[in-house]
Amino acid sequence: MVTILWSLCGTVAIALAAVCGWLWLIERRDRASLMLCVLGVAAASSGWVELGFLHAATPAEYGAWHRWHQAPIFLGFMAVMVFAHDYLGTGRVWLLWTIVSMRSTVLVLNFLFPVSFNFVSIERLESMSVLGEDISIVGAAVLRPHWQMFALASLFLMIAYLIDAAARRWRKGGPDARRKALAVILGIALPLLSTIVFTHLVLFGVVRAPLSNLPWFLGALVVMVHELGRDVILARRARLELMELREQLAQAERVSVLGQLASALAHELIQPLTATAANVGAARMELESEEPDLKELRAILDDVERDDSRAVDIITRMSRFSRRHAIDMQPLALEDLVQDVISLIQSEAINNHAVLALVMQPGLPRVLGDRVHLSQVLLNLLVNSIHAVESRPIDARDIVIEARVDDAKGEVELAVRDSGPGIPDNLVDEVFKPLFTTKSNGMGMGLALSRTIVEAHGGRLWTDRTSQQDGAIFRFTLKWAS
Numbered sequence: 513m514v515t516i517l518w519s520l521c522g523t524v525a526i527a528l529a530a531v532c533g534w535l536w537l538i539e540r541r542d543r544a545s546l547m548l549c550v551l552g553v554a555a556a557s558s559g560w561v562e563l564g565f566l567h568a569a570t571p572a573e574y575g576a577w578h579r580w581h582q583a584p585i586f587l588g589f590m591a592v593m594v595f596a597h598d599y600l601g602t603g604r605v606w607l608l609w610t611i612v613s614m615r616s617t618v619l620v621l622n623f624l625f626p627v628s629f630n631f632v633s634i635e636r637l638e639s640m641s642v643l644g645e646d647i648s649i650v651g652a653a654v655l656r657p658h659w660q661m662f663a664l665a666s667l668f669l670m671i672a673y674l675i676d677a678a679a680r681r682w683r684k685g686g687p688d689a690r691r692k693a694l695a696v697i698l699g700i701a702l703p704l705l706s707t708i709v710f711t712h713l714v715l716f717g718v719v720r721a722p723l724s725n726l727p728w729f730l731g732a733l734v735v736m737v738h739e740l741g742r743d744v745i746l747a748r749r750a751r752l753e754l755m756e757l758r759e760q761l762a763q764a765e766r767v768s769v770l771g772q773l774a775s776a777l778a779h780e781l782i783q784p785l786t787a788t789a790a791n792v793g794a795a796r797m798e799l800e801s802e803e804p805d806l807k808e809l810r811a812i813l814d815d816v817e818r819d820d821s822r823a824v825d826i827i828t829r830m831s832r833f834s835r836r837h838a839i840d841m842q843p844l845a846l847e848d849l850v851q852d853v854i855s856l857i858q859s860e861a862i863n864n865h866a867v868l869a870l871v872m873q874p875g876l877p878r879v880l881g882d883r884v885h886l887s888q889v890l891l892n893l894l895v896n897s898i899h900a901v902e903s904r905p906i907d908a909r910d911i912v913i914e915a916r917v918d919d920a921k922g923e924v925e926l927a928v929r930d931s932g933p934g935i936p937d938n939l940v941d942e943v944f945k946p947l948f949t950t951k952s953n954g955m956g957m958g959l960a961l962s963r964t965i966v967e968a969h970g971g972r973l974w975t976d977r978t979s980q981q982d983g984a985i986f987r988f989t990l991k992w993a994s
Contacts, residue, residue, distance in 0.1 A: 674697070
């Protein structure tokens with residue numbers, strides 16, 4: 513039964529280690545998952561070694577297995593300490609390094625001393641029945657009392673570290689802080705203390721029982737996995753809420769941009785509507801004549817239809833751009849997307865005497881992206897450029913949109929270059945931060961959201977500081993559509 517139980521515990525530990533290792537491979541910055549993987553491997557290895565010395569037939573065989581027991585113990589303790597350090601965020605670093613140094617010393621001496629760190633010699637073994645199975649325990653042995661006290665001191669320092677870090681976390685207040693503190697104290701520190709007391713009572717012959725750290729290892733692993741799983745669920749919920757807020761901000765920013773372009777867009781709409789009204793008046797006059805000219809009426813209707821299509825196209829573009837919209841990745845023709853944005857911004861550019869120029873490499877491949885969100889990025893950059901060149905003379909207000917292919921990276925790079933005053937060096941890293949703005953009526957979210965959108969498309973958005981020309985250059989990349 514002991515063999516079955518220890519094997520089952522080892523299987524559970526390996527399974528948890530595999531899951532946590534897979535999570536760490538997905539997100540390499542998640543050190544907690546890595547530590548849980550290490551602890552799972554340590555627990556399974558500890559169970560395997562313990563089965564070795566529990567079934568040993570001679571003192572020499574018992575000692576050989578027991579020597580290797582220190583390796584998974586070291587790994588397990590280090591994984592628990594690092595996990596607690598990251599999880600609580602309140603541990604004393606100097607104390608952590610002291611414990612690591614002491615436990616490293618124990619591990620090294622364990623393989624330098626004859627037999628093991630704990631025993632000078634094992635004189636004889638005894639047999640006892642546990643859960644219906646006969647196992648071997650130490651009947652008589654010579655310990656290393658001074659070194660044993662050194663190891664015991666390191667273990668009590670571990671407990672002190674855990675309790676101190678938990679207490680400092682508790683004092684930060686809040687239900688989450690207190691829950692984490694209680695989880696470490698009740699799930700790791702107190703069981704560790706119980707294991708230390710039990711193990712040393714066995715080593716010093718006070719209690720006749722088999723040596724084992726597997727229950728504590730497995731218990732700590734389960735507690736840590738539970739806490740990590742809870743944090744993962746909460747983090748996922750927070751990420752979903754953050755995505756929702758970002759989408760709301762993106763919509764608000766799109767509406768804000770359209771608000772800035774309102775007068776220009778209204779002017780665009782007035783032109784076809786005024787032309788339609790004039791054509792309707794001309795048609796009525798023609799119909800009131802004694803012999804209406806059908807050819808002239810057809811020409812008037814063609815003009816009305818053309819003006820109506822133009823107005824509908826303007827309204828459709830505005831509606832599509834302002835509507836709330838989740839990212840929908842589709843293959844896009846970059847030329848069409850750029851032309852759509854230029855049609856929205858053209859009147860604003862004309863009103864501000866800004867000259868838009870388009871320089872696009874022939875034969876651009878289709879890119880993978882969301883038309884509305886990428887239009888928002890380009891429109892934000894163009895609106896910023898129009899505002900930037902307002903301080904320049906009327907004949908020096910130039911804005912250039914460039915697009916070129918990077919065959920080596922499988923990307924298309926777009927650039928918006930203007931002849932404005934440029935970005936001061938001390939603000940280059942600030943302009944992409946949320947709520948940072950130099951405009952009196954700005955939200956400070958345009959560039960921050962634009963970078964988020966581009967990164968969600970697998971690209972990059974940055975300012976070009978290598979150019980020696982006046983003005984600002986913003987560049988962003990998009991992946992080719994496969």
